[in-house]
Amino acid sequence: MYLRHIITILAFPILFCACTTQKDLAYFENIKDSQFGTIQTADYQIKIKSQDELMIIVSSEVPSASTQFNTVMANPVTGKDLPDITSASIGSIMTTSSTTPKYLTYTVNKNGDIDFPVLGEIHVEGMTIEELKNYLKSQIENTVRNPLVFVYLVNFKVKVIGEVKEPQTVNVTTEKFSIIDALSACGDMTEYGKRDNVIIMREQPDGTMGYFRLNLHDTSLFTSPYYYLQQNDIVYVEPNQIKQDNSKYNQNNSFKLSTISTIVSAASVIASLVIALTVK
Template identity: 90%
Template sequence: MHFRHILIILISSILFCACTTQKDLAYFENINDSQSGTIQTADYQIKIMPQDELMIVVSSEVPSASAQFNTIMATPVTGKDFTDITSTSIGNTQTTSSATPKYLTYTVSKKGDIDFPVLGKIHVEGMTIEELKNYLKSQIEKTVKNPQVFVSLVNFKVKVIGEVKEPQTVNVTTEKFSIIDALSACGDLTEYGKRDNVIIMREQPDGTMGYMRLNLHDTSLFSSPYYYLQQNDIVYVEPNSIKQDNSKYNQNNSFKLSTISTIVSAASVIASLVIALTVK
């Protein structure tokens, strides 16, 4: 039975390598043989949600006029999250301090608000980054000439686990980040990953966890509402049957080897005691 199990595993592995290279490992199989065409895609923009962390920096031709709209800490404080924004990255912002200015971030409350300097409480939940930027600019330009507003989501992270070459938490630096981007950042799927059953898990507004299964063989995934990922999404690539069978076999084999090793060790101890008693 032991030999038969090994033989089945070997045959299955050979068949897997021979038969799945073109079919199971391929992406977008339903693209026809034409040289060009179009594929419908999802129209999606990241929406700001509670617990998001926003970097907001305001600059203008007169730094002293826009300074009141920034929360700056020149000296880093332990335990605080902030990001360096230099004058070249935000326009004409200048500082009279020799230290690089540190711009503190704004955490969106559970009610979807941020407390912004001068303007006070602003409800930002459901806004896109561009919408918030435009809103702030419209309010600030009432007192500041030609203000420039920089808005960035700094805690956009996606977890990728399962059968990928480098499972990891991906720090996203762009507003549009797709399932393809996430898998590419992790070195693509392994040969044991199910390409027709990639699961995206996403927290819902009511606190529950929703999920969607995506088929990488089918171009319809481009129009899925889960094609573009959101903050804190989890991407899980399920192992195929070959990987699962190999895993079960290895676990059983390890258990057997451990049991045999224990028995051999116990027998050795008993034999040593018998010899010692016999000598006496």
Template identity: 60%
Template sequence: MMTRNIYIFAIICILFSGCKTAHDLSYFDSITEYDAGIIPGSDYEIKILPEDELLITVTSEVPSATAQFNQPMFNPILRSNLQDLAGSTQSISSSTSNISGSSRIPTYIVDKNGDIDFPSLGEIHVAGMTTQQIAKFIKEKASATVKDPIVKVALVNFKVNVLGEVAEPQTINVTTEKFSIFDAISTCGDLSEYGKRDNLIVIRENEDGTHTYQRLNLHDTTIFSSPYYYLKQNDIVYVEPNNIKQDNSKYNQNNSFKLSTISTIVSAASVIASLVIALTVK
């Protein structure tokens, strides 16, 4: 009778364990009551930081009129071709600034004070501004001497590091300013079955060099309204391993230690046995 009760108890534990695993592997569990609805979102706004790399081009119907606002190596014909391929300067990646040979388009590196040295306009403080704000500022200045200038600004070193329990941990070179936590997860091939879906950590770099962090729960739809839902340049996303992965790791480490210890003891015993035999024979 006792044996039968043990079997029943074991089956119940397995069933409960299975339900918990299914829950842990799912997303958006807070959507349970309705088939459709509205989920509040969050604003996204990428602001420029020191050491960011910017691609800035100024053009107009008369290319010679805007030449003074572009670096000497700038080639407006090449820029036009790149824009046609990319579709939008917001989607120009860092590879745009690394065209081989003399066709390389120069970029601007924001210094530690948050400034760039721009042709004809001199030093411009861009840290804390968006790419749209920078473009508007330069356009207003250029309009004093150029009719209807077109200014395009793109952040070309937008990258996100994803670590931990995902299928493919990697550094993602982002090609758009609107990039969410789920975009990062999808790029990395989703979380592994051992990843904690209720406790992702996003670490963010601030303009003053400090870092802040936020824990996100993929089960809860309130994640869409989090200021950390849309990622920013240099964000680090870490997916913690769940208890099963940690227990397996400890088990494997303990077994490895035990095997190593046993191997050492066996080797030592073998050496001692060989010495005893050698002495006995003599």
């Protein structure tokens, strides 16, 4: 009887996995029979929000002319001021090396402003990264010839939890980052993930947390305003019914096995005492 319980528990997940249909695991089910076609997509760009952290770097043909628009820390190795920025050095800015420049970031305050060198207070909330670049360039080129302006959204992070192979916080380095990108960064969903009910949670302007459900079986998800993710979004992949039932079954049978084990142990102790008393 005891052995039969163990065999049943070990076989249960295998039986459930076998019941998972191909449709449950497939993406974009509604175009599986199409050889070619086009899919409408959402037109979306990240917009700067209050509390965002921005890194802004200005360069030019004459580095000394653009230095006044950059805020940097002293070199952590030598303690001296960092050298002038050149276009060639921009590629190493985002590295963590102790020998590369350490640029201070700008945090967007509750009013949506940043305090930028020379130009003073600038209202940036609601702008896209490209719009901010263009605005800064238009202001800086009044004093600097052919300025190059680089803007990075430092705090673009997305949390992915639930039924994915590697749940994690993803640090985003591109301006467009989709739900597909997020799942790919986490090794895709497990076979237990509900592909027709992925939940995106997003902070709203009034401070509340909104949510939206995406169906990854259907290509209409590409037109959703939640297809492209925003900073601090949470992606939750819900477990399907198989995983939930399997978990409940394992918990129940784990309890039963524990109870049976305790009873057997107690019976063994009692039997030993009876034998000992009988021998005496």
